[in-house]
Amino acid sequence: MPAPVTVSTHPLVQHKLARLRATETRPPEFRELVAGISRALFFEAARELRLEPVRVQTPLTETTCHRIADRVGLVPVLRAGLGMADALLDALPEAAVWHLGLYRDHATLKPVTYYNKLPPKPDMDVGIVLDPMLATGGSAIAALDILKKTGTPRLMFVGLIAAPEGVAALQAAHPEVPIFLAALDAKLNEVGYIVPGLGDAGDRQFGTS
Numbered sequence: 054m055p056a057p058v059t060v061s062t063h064p065l066v067q068h069k070l071a072r073l074r075a076t077e078t079r080p081p082e083f084r085e086l087v088a089g090i091s092r093a094l095f096f097e098a099a100r101e102l103r104l105e106p107v108r109v110q111t112p113l114t115e116t117t118c119h120r121i122a123d124r125v126g127l128v129p130v131l132r133a134g135l136g137m138a139d140a141l142l143d144a145l146p147e148a149a150v151w152h153l154g155l156y157r158d159h160a161t162l163k164p165v166t167y168y169n170k171l172p173p174k175p176d177m178d179v180g181i182v183l184d185p186m187l188a189t190g191g192s193a194i195a196a197l198d199i200l201k202k203t204g205t206p207r208l209m210f211v212g213l214i215a216a217p218e219g220v221a222a223l224q225a226a227h228p229e230v231p232i233f234l235a236a237l238d239a240k241l242n243e244v245g246y247i248v249p250g251l252g253d254a255g256d257r258q259f260g261t262s
């Protein structure tokens with residue numbers, strides 16, 4: 054049995070997703086929406102993080118509270134994962150960020166690695182790959198292949214929109230990795246874009262085309 058795929062049903066996520074998909078949404082609003090949805094998904098994914106007790110002195114007494122015990126590495130897949138990493142850092146400022154540059158070759162749809170800032174042996178408990186679009190799954194699989202080689206014990210994937218083909222491919226390649234999404238769309242089109250999707254997530258964040 055592969056690890057679960059969690060697709061958010063939260064009304065605020067659905068509301069923001071509608072604006073994110075809309076063609077008329079310009080990069081400034083698009084970036085804000087990416088951040089807002091990513092934070093909401095991370096609150097769900099972060100349920101998997103371990104806590105440890107910590108003694109806290111309040112103005113009235115000393116008490117036992119809890120803090121996150123896992124050391125977390127965020128792995129944004131450039132370019133489109135960058136906005137997600139910023140949003141998750143707001144939620145968990147102690148996390149490390151390991152940038153990974155991949156682009157999808159337009160002809161073959163295969164990922165090409167052009168930048169890798171992952172340390173050979175990161176001292177981390179959990180690595181979270183961030184990429185808004187899970188289309189054929191090639192980029193997410195390549196990112197998790199690279200991350201797995203570092204020996205990071207627990208891995209997760211957080212995306213915004215996925216195609217069924219991408220989810221199936223990712224689950225086949227990395228069945229132990231839980232997947233968190235805002236939407237599972239209908240299909241890929243003949244050039245590998247997610248339908249209905251939102252177009253090119255990198256171009257829409259950064260105003261390129």
Ligand SMILES: O=P(O)(O)OC[C@H]1O[C@H](OP(=O)(O)OP(=O)(O)O)[C@H](O)[C@@H]1O
Pocket residue numbers: 130131132133134155156157158162164184185186187188189190191192193219245253254255256
């Ligand atoms: O599941 P796949 O078929 O591999 O496709 C998904 C990849 O395509 C997009 O990146 P892109 O190549 O457009 O790079 P960019 O973020 O620099 O625009 C997206 O952000 C994923 O990384």
Ligand SMILES: O=c1cc[nH]c(=O)[nH]1
Pocket residue numbers: 133186188245246247248250251252253254255
């Ligand atoms: O629909 C898609 C597929 C891959 N990459 C994107 O940015 N969008």
Ligand SMILES: [Mg+2]
Pocket residue numbers: 133253254255256
């Ligand atoms: Mg792109």
